[in-house]
Every structure is written in C-alpha cells, then in structure tokens.
Amino acid sequence: MRASFVFSEVVTGLRRNITMTIAMIITTAISLALLGGGLLVVRMIDKTKTLYQDKVEVSVFLTNDISASDSGCVNDPCKGLQAALRADPAVEEVAYENRQASFERFKRIFEAQPELVKLTRPESLPASFRVRLKDPDRPEVITQAYSGKPGVDNVVDQSEFLDRFFNALNGFRNMTFAIALFMAVAALLLISNTVQLSAFTRRTEVGIMRLVGATRWYTQLPFLLEAMVTGLIGALLAIGLLVLLKMSFLDDVLADPIKANVVRSVDGIDILLVSPWLMLVALGISAVTGYVTLRLYVRT
Amino acid sequence: MIRLEQVSKVYKTSTRPALENVSVQVDKGEFVFLIGASGSGKSTFLRLLLREEVPSKGRVYVANFDLTRMARRRVPRLRQSIGCVFQDFRLLANKTVAENVAFALEVIGKPRHTIRKVVPEVLELVGLEGKAGRMPHELSGGEQQRVAIARAFVNRPLMLLADEPTGNLDPDTSQDIMLLLERINRTGTTVLMATHDHSIVDSMRRRVVELDLGRVVRDDARGVYGVGR
Numbered sequence: 001m002r003a004s005f006v007f008s009e010v011v012t013g014l015r016r017n018i019t020m021t022i023a024m025i026i027t028t029a030i031s032l033a034l035l036g037g038g039l040l041v042v043r044m045i046d047k048t049k050t051l052y053q054d055k056v057e058v059s060v061f062l063t064n065d066i067s068a069s070d071s072g073c074v075n076d077p078c079k080g081l082q083a084a085l086r087a088d089p090a091v092e093e094v095a096y097e098n099r100q101a102s103f104e105r106f107k108r109i110f111e112a113q114p115e116l117v118k119l120t121r122p123e124s125l126p127a128s129f130r131v132r133l134k135d136p137d138r139p140e141v142i143t144q145a146y147s148g149k150p151g152v153d154n155v156v157d158q159s160e161f162l163d164r165f166f167n168a169l170n171g172f173r174n175m176t177f178a179i180a181l182f183m184a185v186a187a188l189l190l191i192s193n194t195v196q197l198s199a200f201t202r203r204t205e206v207g208i209m210r211l212v213g214a215t216r217w218y219t220q221l222p223f224l225l226e227a228m229v230t231g232l233i234g235a236l237l238a239i240g241l242l243v244l245l246k247m248s249f250l251d252d253v254l255a256d257p258i259k260a261n262v263v264r265s266v267d268g269i270d271i272l273l274v275s276p277w278l279m280l281v282a283l284g285i286s287a288v289t290g291y292v293t294l295r296l297y298v299r300t
Numbered sequence: 301m302i303r304l305e306q307v308s309k310v311y312k313t314s315t316r317p318a319l320e321n322v323s324v325q326v327d328k329g330e331f332v333f334l335i336g337a338s339g340s341g342k343s344t345f346l347r348l349l350l351r352e353e354v355p356s357k358g359r360v361y362v363a364n365f366d367l368t369r370m371a372r373r374r375v376p377r378l379r380q381s382i383g384c385v386f387q388d389f390r391l392l393a394n395k396t397v398a399e400n401v402a403f404a405l406e407v408i409g410k411p412r413h414t415i416r417k418v419v420p421e422v423l424e425l426v427g428l429e430g431k432a433g434r435m436p437h438e439l440s441g442g443e444q445q446r447v448a449i450a451r452a453f454v455n456r457p458l459m460l461l462a463d464e465p466t467g468n469l470d471p472d473t474s475q476d477i478m479l480l481l482e483r484i485n486r487t488g489t490t491v492l493m494a495t496h497d498h499s500i501v502d503s504m505r506r507r508v509v510e511l512d513l514g515r516v517v518r519d520d521a522r523g524v525y526g527v528g529r
Contacts, residue, residue: 005406205403208390211350212455213380214407215373 009222010229013198020194021230027190028234028286031183032278033241038176039274040242040266045169047264052162056136060085060129060146061153067127071098077151078127085129090141093132099125126153187234188289191227195293198223206298220298224290231286235279242271301459301490302326302349307358309344309514317356318344320514326492328458331485333501334494335525336511342494345511346461349492350382351375363458380408383452383460383489387467389444391436391451398423398432401451408455422454426480442473446480453484460484462493466500474500498525 014021062078070078073096085094097105103122110116131142139157147155199206209219246266258265302325309319319341326332334342347353348360351367360367365378391400398419405415423432426446436444445465452460462481466474478500485491495501501508501524508523509516 002406002409002412204390205392208392208403208451209407211379211384212404212408212451213376213378213382215376218407218409 006218006221006225010225013202013222013226014229016201017194017197020190020197024187024190024194024230025234025237027183027187028231028282029237029241031180031187032235032238032282033245034176034180034183035281036238036242036271036274036278037245038173038180039277040270041169041173041176043270043274044264044266045166045173048169049166051264056133056139056159056162058131058133058139058142058158059156060131060142061126061156062128063151063153064126066151067099067125068123071100071127073098073127077149081146081149081151082129085131085146088142088145090134090138091131092134095130096127097130098127099123102127184285188285191231191286191289192293194230195223195227195290196297198226199294199298220294223294223298224287227286227290228283231282232279235275235282238278238282239271239275242274243268246271301328301330301363302492303359303361304345304348305359305361307348307355307360309341309348309353310356317514319348319355319511322358322511322514322516324509324516324519326490328490329485329488331482331491331504331506332493333504333506333508333523334492334511335496335501335508339513340511341514342511343463344514346463346492346494349459349461350384351378376408380455381458383449383455383457385445385448385452385460385462385465387464389436389441389448389468391444391447393436395436396432397428397434397436397439397447400436400447401454404451404454410455418454422450425453425483426450440473441469442476445469445473445477449477449480449484453489457489459490459492462491462495464495464497465493466495466497471499478504501525 060081062081066078069075073079073082078096082094082096085091099122102125103120106120106125107117133139133142136159139159143155143157146152206219246268250266254263254265257263304322304324307319307322308317310317322341322345334345336342344353348355348367349362351360351370354368358368362378363381365374367378370378392403395403401419401422402415405418420429420432423429426449428443428446428450431439431443436447439447445468449460449465460481465481466477469477474497481491481493482504505522505524508518508520508525510518510523510526
C-alpha cells in the first residue's frame with residue numbers, strides 16, 4: 001500500500017466535490033456539537049447532583065403558635081417531636097431553627113433584594129426542624145411519618161424542587177440528543193451521497209484500477225478515508241463550537257448560579273473529556289456509512 | 301494460457317445465451333483474432349477471461365487460474381497478469397502520458413523506484429519517447445492508443461486482451477498499432493484481439509476464431525476475416 005498515492009487521491013477527491021464536502025462538514029459539525037452539548041449537560045447534572053447530595057434536607061415546619069411561643073424548643077409538642085426525630089433510624093441529623101434564625105437565613109438568601117427583606121417580618125416565617133437523612137433518596141419516610149402530627153404545619157421535601165430542576169436539565173439534554181439524532185440522519189445521508197458522487201466522478205480511474213488488478217483496498221480506501229477525514233474535520237469544528245459556546249454564552253448566563261453554588265459550571269476539562277467521544281463517533285459513523293455505501297452502490 | 305471448456309453464459313436479462321458451448325484453447329505466445337458481428341459474444345468472451353463474469357456452465361482457465369472456482373479476493377492477482385486495451389483508449393485526461401502509465405503500477409503497489417525505471421522503458425517500446433509529459437488531449441488517436449498499450453504492457457502481463465483497438469483509428473494508424481501489437485507478441489506475450497477490421501485480419505494471416513450467436517463457427521490457424529462475405 002502506497003500511502004502517498006492514497007493520500008493524494010483523498011485530497012483530489014475532497015477538492016473535486018468541494019460543495020458536498022462543505023455541506024458534509026457543516027451537518028456533521030452541528031450534529032456532533034448538539035451531541036456534545038447533551039453530553040456536557042449530562043456531566044453538569046452529575047456534578048451538580050454531588051453538590052446537593054449531602055445537603056438535601058427535609059424541612060418539618062411547625063405551626064404558628066409553637067413558632068411564636070417556643071423559641072428554644074423546650075416544651076411539648078416541640079420537644080417531643082425533636083426527640084422522636086433524633087430517635088428515628090432514618091435520620092442523620094436534626095437541627096432546630098427558630099423564627100429568628102429562619103429570618104436571618106431568609107435575609108442572607110435574598111440579600112440581593114432588599115425590598116423583599118424590608119417587607120418581611122420574622123413573625124411571618126415559621127420555625128422548623130431541618131432534617132438530614134441517612135438515605136437522601138428516600139425522603140418519604142419522614143414526610144409520611146410527620147405530616148399531620150400535632151404541632152406540625154407541613155413537611156417539605158427539598159429534593160422535590162431539585163427533582164424539578166434536574167428534570168428541566170434532563171429535558172434540555174433529551175432535546176439536544178433528539179435534534180442531534182435528526183442532524184445525524186442528515187449527515188449520514190450526505191456522507192452516503194458524497195461517497196457515491198465521489199465514486200461516480202472517479203469511475204474511469206476506478207475502472208482502470210480494477211482492470212489492472214488493484215485490490216479492493218486500493219480502489220475503495222480513498223473514498224472511505226475521504227468520508228472519515230470530513231467526519232473528523234466536522235468533529236473538530238464541533239469541539240470548537242462547544243468551546244465558543246461555553247466562553248461566549250454559557251459562562252455569562254450561568255455566572256450567578258455558579259457563584260451561588262446552585263449549579264456547577266461546564267469546565268474546559270469537561271469539553272476535553274467529551275471531545276474524544278465526538279471524534280470517535282464521527283470516525284465510526286463516517287467509516288461505517290462509507291463502507292456500507294461502497295458495498296451497496298459501487299461495484300468492485 | 302487460455303482454455304474454455306464447453307462454456308455457456310446466459311445473462312439473467314436475456315433468454316438467448318450470449319455464449320453457447322464454447323471450447324477454445326489458446327497457447328502461450330499465440331496471436332489470435334476474435335471476430336464476429338455485434339452481439340456474437342466477443343465481449344462476453346473477453347469479460348469471462350477477466351472474470352468480470354462467471355460462466356453459467358463449463359470451465360474457464362487463464363494462466364493456470366481456474367476462474368470458475370476463484371475466490372473474489374484473488375481476482376486482482378489474475379488481472380495483474382492480463383493487460384487490456386480498448387477502442388476508446390480509457391486514458392485519464394488529467395494525467396500526463398507518463399502518469400497514465402505509472403498509474404497502473406501505483407495502484408497495484410509497485411515501489412516508486414521500479415516505476416521510475418520501467419515507465420520510460422515501456423514508453424520507448426511503444427514509440428512515445430519524448431512525449432512523457434504530454435497530456436492525452438495533445439496526442440493523436442494513434443498516440444493515445446500507444447499510451448493505452450504502454451499502460452497495459454508496463455507490468456509485463458502474460459497476456460494482452462485488445463477489444464477493437466483500431467476501431468477509432470484510420471487504416472495507416474491501425475497498421476502501426478498492429479505492428480506494435482505484433483512486437484509485443486514477439487516478446488512472448490499472448491495477444492487476443494477482438495475486431496471487426498477485415499483488412500487487418502486479412503493482412504496479418506494469424507489464427508482466427510469466429511463467433512456467431514454465441515457459438516464458435518470457425519477456428520482457422522491462419523485465417524482471413526471471411527471468405528465471400
């Protein structure tokens with residue numbers, strides 16, 4: 001196998017069908033960028049989940065009269081509830097938060113909105129037990145056991161909000177995957193078309209090659225490599241797009257939530273980790289498509 | 301060199317066989333004309349030898365290869381031992397004379413130093429020394445056919461198949477091409493030439509195999525194109 005020969009054939013082929021080549025690169029790049037975006041969201045979800053893993057709490061809010069009267073949790077039913085929660089095998093840790101502490105926290109959370117803080121009185125906030133669970137995935141043991149007990153106003157499971165948040169992220173991820181799939185179909189058909197076109201424009205060469213006894217590798221490898229080279233260029237472009245998207249858009253949009261430790265950012269290392277997969281997918285798909293096309297449409 | 305044993309070929313799209321019970325033997329170093337009207341089976345005959353087709357019945361042997369039993373991956377080896385020339389030359393328009401000839405060696409993986417050595421040699425043999433850098437469209441028809449012959453012969457095949465090589469050429473040029481094919485034949489290469497050209501067949505007085513409707517109707521050791529036709 002003469003590498004220089006195959007290489008020059010590939011270059012000639014790509015230049016000859018330049019418009020098709022560009023179309024192929026663009027569709028491949030967009031498809032892969034979407035796939036990569038989806039994969040980055042997956043990584044972001046994973047990282048954000050660990051951020052919350054040990055912080056998920058169940059809040060047992062107390063009725064208004066207890067909140068008003070028992071700021072130290074020294075009388076029943078507050079004292080009894082605290083003892084019951086401490087004894088509960090599902091509970092890791094219990095903290096009592098009285099009205100004043102609750103108000104302090106409220107002020108901290110909404111320090112960016114002073115009007116809201118000004119309008120709120122400590123009296124409008126209930127006292128609560130903040131319960132950390134041994135198994136954060138099973139908050140229902142607490143919600144079911146303590147809802148409706150005397151002195152309990154309601155039980156709020158934080159993970160419900162998190163679930164909603166993660167569902168939104170998952171939905172976004174699924175959407176990028178779905179669009180990526182459609183674009184991938186378009187890219188696939190374009191690859192197949194380009195290989196056929198390439199083989200057609202070079203039918204004289206291929207005919208002569210077959211006649212003089214070139215092996216199938218010699219006749220078909222240039223076409224296969226053409227598809228793979230365009231796939232690889234598409235993948236590199238997709239990676240570039242992701243970096244650009246991160247720097248010019250994502251970093252700005254997520255700047256506040258990242259600072260507040262609500263979500264984890266997409267780092268350069270994430271893109272670096274996703275990149276080899278994109279290249280592998282690009283090479284694999286273009287190679288398989290090219291090979292199948294040659295087998296189906298091009299006589300050897 | 302070539303042996304067909306009771307070969308029949310029926311194409312799926314046709315009811316009449318393209319070749320019917322054909323048995324022909326060609327020895328090494330022979331020069332054979334294959335003649336017959338259009339549709340007589342000449343092309344099928346040549347395609348069988350290149351294993352572009354396999355016979356429906358019978359056996360085909362070329363240079364000790366049993367083509368009826370040959371695995372697909374061994375076909376390139378067979379074709380490397382056969383040179384082919386056509387009526388329409390089939391040169392690559394974007395390559396020079398030398399590149400066209402070198403192409404046949406490049407694609408079968410011959411090393412570059414071999415190519416650099418043998419291409420000028422074969423161009424000299426076909427009388428194209430000094431035209432190595434020309435493009436095909438700058439050459440006359442006869443010169444283009446010489447390039448095609450050079451390309452077919454550069455790998456020193458055991459056998460040269462020529463399908464109407466003079467079909468596009470005037471009589472004088474055709475004579476030159478025939479002299480070239482004769483010279484190649486004298487190097488020991490078997491030459492099998494399908495043709496319609498009466499005068500060439502008549503003047504050469506070589507072996508003539510005539511096909512008609514897929515059957516061999518004549519096989520003369522020193523024949524003419526057709527008596528009284």
